[in-house]
Each structure stands twice: as C-alpha cells, then as structure tokens.
Amino acid sequence: MKATSERTRWRAVCAYDGTNFAGWQSQAGGNAIQDVIEKALGKVLKTPVRIHGSGRTDAGVHALAQVFHFDAAWSHGAEKLRAALRVELPAAIQIAALRRAKPTFHARFDAKGKIYEYHVCLGEADPFTRLFVWPVFRALDLAAMQTAARRLTGRHDFRAFTALNGPEREDTVRDLRRLEVARRGRRIKITAEADGFLYKMVRSLAGTLVAVGEGKLTPAQVTGLLAGGVRTAAVPTAPGKGLFLRRVLYR
Incomplete structure (x- = not known):
C-alpha cells in the first residue's frame, strides 16, 4: 500500500487492554500503547509517524475510547487504513474509528473533558x-x-488527590463535574467526569472512596483532606487494572 504526497490530519479512536503495556506514553523500551501504534502506522505508511493522544493512561490502565491524531499521506480511504492497521496491531489494541480531521484538530488541546x-x-x-x-x-x-463522592464533586484544588511531585507548582484546580458510585450485584462502578484529571487523580479518588466504604475514612475526613491540599498516606491509590478511560469529550 502506497501513500500519496499530500498529508492529511487523521483523527482516531482506539480501545485497548492495558494489562501488558507500560501505559499510553512512549517509553524507552517501546512497550507503551503509543509505541505500538506508531510502529504499526510506520509499517503501513512506509514512513515514521508520530501520534498525539488526548492524554496519558498509566501502566495497566485500559481505554474504551482513547483519542489520538496524526498527520500522514494516504490515498485509499479511512476504512482501508483502519483495516491495514488491524493486521499490524496486537489483539489488545483496536482502532475503533478513524476519519480525516480538520488540519487544526488536536486530540489533547481540543478536549473539553474526560470520563473515567x-x-x-x-x-x-x-x-x-x-x-x-x-x-x-x-x-x-x-x-x-x-x-464522600458528593463532597468531592465540584471545582476544587485536588492536589491532595494526585501523585504529582517535584518543586514545580502545577495548577491542580479541576472541575470534577460528576463523581458517582453505583452498585450492581457484586460490582461497584465509580464514574468520574471532569474538565481534566491530574496524574493518578482518578485512582486516588477511587482508592479514597473504597477506604470510606471500608470504614477507614469518614466523609468528613475526606472533606478535610481535600481542604488540606497536601497528599498524605491517608489517600490510597487504587490499582491501575480497574480503571478505564471511557470517553474524551469535545465540542
């Protein structure tokens, strides 16, 4: 399959089982989702391709609809490109949708929120x-x-619920639009929607809510942790394997 000389911006949605990968972002060992997709695109398009995701997911975390974009020359249509990638990608990664996008589209900077x-x-x-x-x-x-989930919902400084470290002072204010806890049988689903999430924020929220459920923390203590603005050992991080990126929100 040959590429044309005219480059196009492509918008893709992918799903993946993150169990055996080092997260989304490219790693030195080449075992990140980004690395695997870029390698597959390189084989199909016969040239190196860089992709840009809507955000990162940690090692072991899954996605139902991660969004990324890339620029490439291809004259055979979106479905043939998707079919070619299906051959090159492992079964744990699937391109769910692929289409041409406006030249100005950016998977990360155009995103208005995410649902996990x-x-x-x-x-x-x-x-x-x-x-x-x-x-x-x-x-x-x-x-x-x-x-406890209701007390965390809203626009707050979530520094106590992120694993950010280092001397820099990153903006840690986020609008947590929705944090819901629902049970069906033996399964409990925690749904979080925000304008953006900090490093390991969803896993920290989930770990904290489970700690509340176990009686290790009270809802009032969670309010105090949020107001304190300091990450402490009282905020546990839930394992990555239970987390799914459900949707990336755009206008």
Whole structure:
C-alpha cells in the first residue's frame, strides 16, 4: 500500500487492554500503547509517524475510547487504513474509528473533558474479569461512599488527590463535574467526569472512596483532606487494572 504526497490530519479512536503495556506514553523500551501504534502506522505508511493522544493512561490502565491524531499521506480511504492497521496491531489494541480531521484538530488541546470508570469487585473476581477489576474482600458502605463522592464533586484544588511531585507548582484546580458510585450485584462502578484529571487523580479518588466504604475514612475526613491540599498516606491509590478511560469529550 502506497501513500500519496499530500498529508492529511487523521483523527482516531482506539480501545485497548492495558494489562501488558507500560501505559499510553512512549517509553524507552517501546512497550507503551503509543509505541505500538506508531510502529504499526510506520509499517503501513512506509514512513515514521508520530501520534498525539488526548492524554496519558498509566501502566495497566485500559481505554474504551482513547483519542489520538496524526498527520500522514494516504490515498485509499479511512476504512482501508483502519483495516491495514488491524493486521499490524496486537489483539489488545483496536482502532475503533478513524476519519480525516480538520488540519487544526488536536486530540489533547481540543478536549473539553474526560470520563473515567473504575470497577471494584466485592470478593474474588471470576477468571474473565479479574484483569479488569479491583477485588475488595471487605463489605463496603455504599451510602458512605456516595456521601464522600458528593463532597468531592465540584471545582476544587485536588492536589491532595494526585501523585504529582517535584518543586514545580502545577495548577491542580479541576472541575470534577460528576463523581458517582453505583452498585450492581457484586460490582461497584465509580464514574468520574471532569474538565481534566491530574496524574493518578482518578485512582486516588477511587482508592479514597473504597477506604470510606471500608470504614477507614469518614466523609468528613475526606472533606478535610481535600481542604488540606497536601497528599498524605491517608489517600490510597487504587490499582491501575480497574480503571478505564471511557470517553474524551469535545465540542
């Protein structure tokens, strides 16, 4: 398959099982989702291609609809390009949608928000879901978790709920538009929507809500942690395997 000389901006949506990958962002060892997709594009287009994602996901974290863009010359249409990538990509990564975009589109800077889901299993998970949930072996107080979630919702400084470190003072104010806790059978789903998320913020929120459910923290203590603005050992980080990037929001 040959590429044309005219370069086009492409917008893609991909889904991936992050279990065996080093996260989204390119790594020296080449085992990140970005590295694998760029390698596949390079084979199809016969030239190196750099892709730009809507944001990063950590090692072991999954995505249902990660968005990225790239510039490339290709004259055979979006579906043929997607079909060619299907051959080159491992089964754990799927290009769910692909189309031409405006030359000014940027997957990261045009995003207006993201929706994440975190999945908890009460007790041992079955072999088919164990890689995609956090098994918790204590009873959880759902009402307390929901109360704490309401106290975290809104525009706040979430420095206490991020793993950011270093001397620089990054803006840690985010608008957490939605933080919901719902149970169905032995499964608890935590849904978080915001204008943006800090490093490990969703996993920190999920870990904190589970701690509330276990009785290790009260909703009032969570309010105090938020107001304190300092990350402490009281804020646990949930395992990456239960987290999914559900959707990236654009205008």
